[in-house]
Amino acid sequence: RINSDRLWDSLMELAKIGATEKGGVKRLTLTDLDKQGRDLVTSWARDAGLSITIDQIGNVFMRRDGEDNTLPPIMTGSHIDTQPTGGKFDGNYGVLAGIEVVRTLNDRGIRTKAPIEVAFWTNEEGSRFVPVMMGSGVFCGAFTLEHAYAAKDTEGKTVGEELERIGYKGDQVPGQHPIGAYFETHIEQGPVLEDADKVIGVVPAVMGLSWYDCTVSGMEAHAGPTPMHLRKDAMQVAARIIPEVVAIANRYPPYGRGTVGMMQVFPNSRNVIPGQVKFSIDLRNVNDELLNKMHEEILAFVDKTSADTGLPIKIERVSYYPPCPFHPDCVGAVRKATEKLGYSTMDVVSGAGHDAIYAARVAPAGMIFVPCKDGISHNEIEDAKKEHLEAGCNVLLHAMLERAGV
Amino acid sequence: RINSDRLWDSLMELAKIGATEKGGVKRLTLTDLDKQGRDLVTSWARDAGLSITIDQIGNVFMRRDGEDNTLPPIMTGSHIDTQPTGGKFDGNYGVLAGIEVVRTLNDRGIRTKAPIEVAFWTNEEGSRFVPVMMGSGVFCGAFTLEHAYAAKDTEGKTVGEELERIGYKGDQVPGQHPIGAYFETHIEQGPVLEDADKVIGVVPAVMGLSWYDCTVSGMEAHAGPTPMHLRKDAMQVAARIIPEVVAIANRYPPYGRGTVGMMQVFPNSRNVIPGQVKFSIDLRNVNDELLNKMHEEILAFVDKTSADTGLPIKIERVSYYPPCPFHPDCVGAVRKATEKLGYSTMDVVSGAGHDAIYAARVAPAGMIFVPCKDGISHNEIEDAKKEHLEAGCNVLLHAMLERAGV
Numbered sequence: 009r010i011n012s013d014r015l016w017d018s019l020m021e022l023a024k025i026g027a028t029e030k031g032g033v034k035r036l037t038l039t040d041l042d043k044q045g046r047d048l049v050t051s052w053a054r055d056a057g058l059s060i061t062i063d064q065i066g067n068v069f070m071r072r073d074g075e076d077n078t079l080p081p082i083m084t085g086s087h088i089d090t091q092p093t094g095g096k097f098d099g100n101y102g103v104l105a106g107i108e109v110v111r112t113l114n115d116r117g118i119r120t121k122a123p124i125e126v127a128f129w130t131n132e133e134g135s136r137f138v139p140v141m142m143g144s145g146v147f148c149g150a151f152t153l154e155h156a157y158a159a160k161d162t163e164g165k166t167v168g169e170e171l172e173r174i175g176y177k178g179d180q181v182p183g184q185h186p187i188g189a190y191f192e193t194h195i196e197q198g199p200v201l202e203d204a205d206k207v208i209g210v211v212p213a214v215m216g217l218s219w220y221d222c223t224v225s226g227m228e229a230h231a232g233p234t235p236m237h238l239r240k241d242a243m244q245v246a247a248r249i250i251p252e253v254v255a256i257a258n259r260y261p262p263y264g265r266g267t268v269g270m271m272q273v274f275p276n277s278r279n280v281i282p283g284q285v286k287f288s289i290d291l292r293n294v295n296d297e298l299l300n301k302m303h304e305e306i307l308a309f310v311d312k313t314s315a316d317t318g319l320p321i322k323i324e325r326v327s328y329y330p331p332c333p334f335h336p337d338c339v340g341a342v343r344k345a346t347e348k349l350g351y352s353t354m355d356v357v358s359g360a361g362h363d364a365i366y367a368a369r370v371a372p373a374g375m376i377f378v379p380c381k382d383g384i385s386h387n388e389i390e391d392a393k394k395e396h397l398e399a400g401c402n403v404l405l406h407a408m409l410e411r412a413g414v
Numbered sequence: 415r416i417n418s419d420r421l422w423d424s425l426m427e428l429a430k431i432g433a434t435e436k437g438g439v440k441r442l443t444l445t446d447l448d449k450q451g452r453d454l455v456t457s458w459a460r461d462a463g464l465s466i467t468i469d470q471i472g473n474v475f476m477r478r479d480g481e482d483n484t485l486p487p488i489m490t491g492s493h494i495d496t497q498p499t500g501g502k503f504d505g506n507y508g509v510l511a512g513i514e515v516v517r518t519l520n521d522r523g524i525r526t527k528a529p530i531e532v533a534f535w536t537n538e539e540g541s542r543f544v545p546v547m548m549g550s551g552v553f554c555g556a557f558t559l560e561h562a563y564a565a566k567d568t569e570g571k572t573v574g575e576e577l578e579r580i581g582y583k584g585d586q587v588p589g590q591h592p593i594g595a596y597f598e599t600h601i602e603q604g605p606v607l608e609d610a611d612k613v614i615g616v617v618p619a620v621m622g623l624s625w626y627d628c629t630v631s632g633m634e635a636h637a638g639p640t641p642m643h644l645r646k647d648a649m650q651v652a653a654r655i656i657p658e659v660v661a662i663a664n665r666y667p668p669y670g671r672g673t674v675g676m677m678q679v680f681p682n683s684r685n686v687i688p689g690q691v692k693f694s695i696d697l698r699n700v701n702d703e704l705l706n707k708m709h710e711e712i713l714a715f716v717d718k719t720s721a722d723t724g725l726p727i728k729i730e731r732v733s734y735y736p737p738c739p740f741h742p743d744c745v746g747a748v749r750k751a752t753e754k755l756g757y758s759t760m761d762v763v764s765g766a767g768h769d770a771i772y773a774a775r776v777a778p779a780g781m782i783f784v785p786c787k788d789g790i791s792h793n794e795i796e797d798a799k800k801e802h803l804e805a806g807c808n809v810l811l812h813a814m815l816e817r818a819g820v
């Protein structure tokens with residue numbers, strides 16, 4: 009069993025770097041604060057006897073040798089960058105749980121057959137530079153190193169420059185690092201475990217997602233003198249589509265999700281009928297066939313609404329990730345460890361993207377979820393219970409041991 | 415009959431002050447450009463032999479004596495300030511039509527019994543300083559001079575300072591200026607005349623309006639991991655209310671109006687379920703009893719929606735103007751003049767507020783509408799036909815002559 013206090017203390021120590029007044033953390037990727045965080049984590053790794061490799065996109069691999077170092081390492085990891093209004097646990101927990109696993113193995117003098125590695129991936133959050141999950145994405149070949157290097161923040165600084173500046177542009181070619189199996193512990197970022205009063209979420213898969221921009225074009229006109237029947241009110245047409253996004257999600261339970269999170273109204277004046285309304289649509293499902301049906305339904309509904317109202321509506325898919333089922337061996341290892349340790353458990357499909365979905369493209373992968381307070385993340389009030397973090401880390405330890413062999 | 419070319423030339427000349435690239439006019443109230451506009455119009459008035467009085471809120475009265483100067487003047491007027499993206503006609507037409515009436519009387523050597531006055535009111539648009547229709551509002555006692563003086567623009571400059579600076583803070587106490595009858599010519603700012611192919615709109619009344627701010631409070635959460643049944647999605651609840659605003663307007667035809675023109679979403683991110691949605695509601699009707707029913711219906715619907723969804727919804731009335739019926743004598747004079755001149759005509763209730771509604775609180779008042787292209791105003795592409803502006807000005811001439819006596 010891992011040392012719960014030590015894990016908690018490390019989490020709180022790392023959370024000091026970029027700590028916000030409201031108790032959160034703001035440590036954007038590739039900033040000076042990110043460098044401080046990286047330096048702290050790698051210093052802990054060195055203290056624990058790990059050797060460190062850095063690849064060209066700044067992914068960091070911290071290695072504990074096994075008995076047979078020709079075997080690919082059993083890896084765990086996550087990210088230590090945060091959202092602008094981030095918390096102490098999102099990502100950081102997955103990295104420090106890995107460090108705690110190593111410390112525990114050291115305490116007990118346990119030697120694994122395969123090597124053990126702890127990784128942190130560059131720019132998972134995507135809030136300073138897009139695309140999100142950049143380090144793991146380059147690693148698995150989802151996009152090129154050049155594409156990632158060229159990404160700019162709002163001030164025009166590039167990923168390539170910033171990696172160099174903070175001293176984390178390594179030598180290793182991304183992806184040329186073997187992985188025997190990959191595990192990631194993470195706070196759930198949703199309310200399911202808390203709602204069901206369970207401690208460990210076994211994650212069979214991550215939902216696929218489809219993102220759209222939808223623009224309704226009407227005609228700006230004065231709210232007073234324009235009779236109702238002569239209006240081309242873009243807001244009213246948008247309001248027909250918004251409930252359908254939820255209706256579509258509800259037609260594909262239990263994993264259908266539909267959200268309109270963003271809206272811009274032009275000219276956005278109280279006595280002007282809106283001439284244009286632009287909004288986002290986020291559709292998710294764990295089954296790609298169902299996600300595709302949802303995709304077709306929203307397109308058809310938008311077409312029909314345009315025909316019914318006579319207003320042009322543009323809908324454009326701006327992102328698509330297929331669902332990512334995790335590997336039976338890894339999911340099985342997590343389930344077995346959970347049962348062995350006697351934690352209350354349920355399967356929780358991940359609704360959010362994680363580095364693990366890119367890792368899963370190059371190695372067997374799996375995830376372990378623990379509850380977070382009110383399901384809240386990407387928020388300074390993000391919180392998690394010490395005993396839940398301990399439980400997730402114990403499950404990680406046993407799942408990794410099972411895959412690595414003792 | 416008035417001189418159409420002279421009226422048009424004056425409109426185009428005034429429109430040069432603050433002319434925008436897209437053919438509109440940006441001449442915000444109490445700016446240097448407003449001063450230039452005021453100086454030009456008063457110089458034309460002096461050339462036409464008019465004497466000028468300015469009151470303490472900067473309303474300007476340009477007077478042509480009558481035979482009996484103890485009679486209160488028959489007045490016409492409007493405003494020369496514009497929206498930031500304003501056009502050449504909104505307001506300006508009403509003032510220059512008055513100047514053209516005087517020039518025509520001078521050409522013909524016509525002496526009226528009562529004096530004739532042309533007025534322009536300070537800050538009708540309300541886009542630099544609130545409240546709107548400020549000059550006429552102070553004049554009729556709707557709010558105090560001190561209240562108006564204290565109004566600040568976004569840079570912190572006050573109406574009092576700016577009036578002084580441009581030299582248009584006069585001596586006369588607002589309201590201590592008699593009015594025998596008030597007429598205002600204006601572009602319709604709506605599509606009704608154009609749609610019906612009529613030249614002159616006789617305006618029996620101006621709609622009342624009720625403005626609301628409505629705020630739905632939900633719970634921010636991640637769009638992926640949060641199951642549909644555990645959401646408190648403020649956007650979806652707002653989307654229930656938005657169509658009801660139109661439904662309510664449609665239940666009180668033909669003058670019910672309902673518009674949601676403005677919306678702000680928090681945090682406005684595509685993968686976050688909105689935690690708060692704030693939007694405006696604009697309800698109008700020409701009948702106060704019906705407007706009041708509309709008011710009660712929106713409050714009841716919001717209550718019901720809050721109860722049905724369990725989400726708190728705040729609705730707050732932020733403005734209310736009762737409907738303003740115009741005086742039968744003035745409406746009659748406009749109708750008679752239109753018939754005499756043989757213009758095609760219909761009654762058009764004004765959906766927008768005008769200085770005339772405040773003038774109507776202290777004197778018999780009426781309005782004359784002419785078509786504007788596609789019903790568009792408050793837009794640089796605002797346009798009107800020379801022959802329609804001529805017709806409206808001829809109607810104004812004859813209506814004023816009827817009230818002033820010859």
Ligand SMILES: NC(=O)NCCC(=O)O
Nearest residue numbers: 140359360361362638685
């Ligand atoms: N974990 C996470 O918030 N990923 C961002 C992409 C998503 O919305 O799923």
Ligand SMILES: NC(=O)NCCC(=O)O
Nearest residue numbers: 232279546765766767768
């Ligand atoms: N004429 C005009 O645009 N007035 C502003 C107030 C309103 O919305 O009616």
